[in-house]
Amino acid sequence: MTYMAMGTGFLLILIGFYGALTKRNLLRMIVAFTVADTGVNLVIVAVGYLPGRTAPILDAAVKASEAAARIIDPVPQALVLTAIVIGVGVTALMLAYAYKLYEKKQTLDIARFTELKW
């Protein structure tokens, strides 16, 4: 289970990197970045998973006294919650800049933006 989630996460990161490195269209690159982002989140959550345990929420089934023996690691989940929110902000910023670039050059092809090229 852990390996499946972690392997999927690593695979998503690689797919995202592949897209970001080979695609020329800015929008496709942004999509690729969000895919890689999802992969990273999946890997972090998978690291916090401990076999045979349950979600870190206390109720009738998981008493507070035995929580330490029953729940998975809550810290990676809190981290990923933060990472997802920041990811949304970064994606929105990338989209806004992509729009401004399109407005300027009427194209989304990264090869046409040559101002900083050596």
Added chain:
Amino acid sequence: MIKRLVALLLLVAIGTIFTALLAGYEADALLNLTARYYADHAASDIGAANIVTAIIVTYRGLDTLGEVTVLFLAATVVGLVLALGQRHEKAPRSLVPAGELLTTGTRFLAPLIMLLGAYVFANGHLTPGGGFQGGAIIASGTLLLLLADPLKHFSHALIATIESFAGIFYVAIGLLGLVLAGGFLDNRILPTGELGALFSAGAIPLIYSLVGLKVGAELSSMLANLSATEEL
């Protein structure tokens, strides 16, 4: 061609590292020290049934305040970047009207989605969910409204008011914790109550509701700003 080859070589290298990591990974049998502390103390100290919420809102509350600030900055910069050099003289482009299904569906679903968002952030200390998730759900309601009518104008003044007040009250509650309880953003300014009840975990439901409103307003303003580019 050569670029693609270099990219593929790089990916193979990263993939090798990932494979090695995956092959050498072994899940822990026990919680580490930090997680154990949270698991043992979240119920007695904080009174929140959801330990992730206890960590985010109280133990690492300052980080969450920073996170909300980053999101606020991102929303502001999106608005700023898109507003720069905005051409106003052009008459709005007329778009193909949305279909009957989407319009009727939106009228029915948008209030329910907003209600679900409010439910999710008000119950953040009991069930999976919380301010950020609830805020995202509220923003998805906004997205549905924008899909039905891309030229719809949201009141930026209203959004800004909700956002500012949520932010101010969030910091005020944090400062109250400094005076009435153990420190900045301490949730025990209100009684922690009985574990699992709606009115429990001190100030957490209050803080998370404010975070939910703030995040919902910020994401909605981002969506509204991005959608306003449709007019050009």
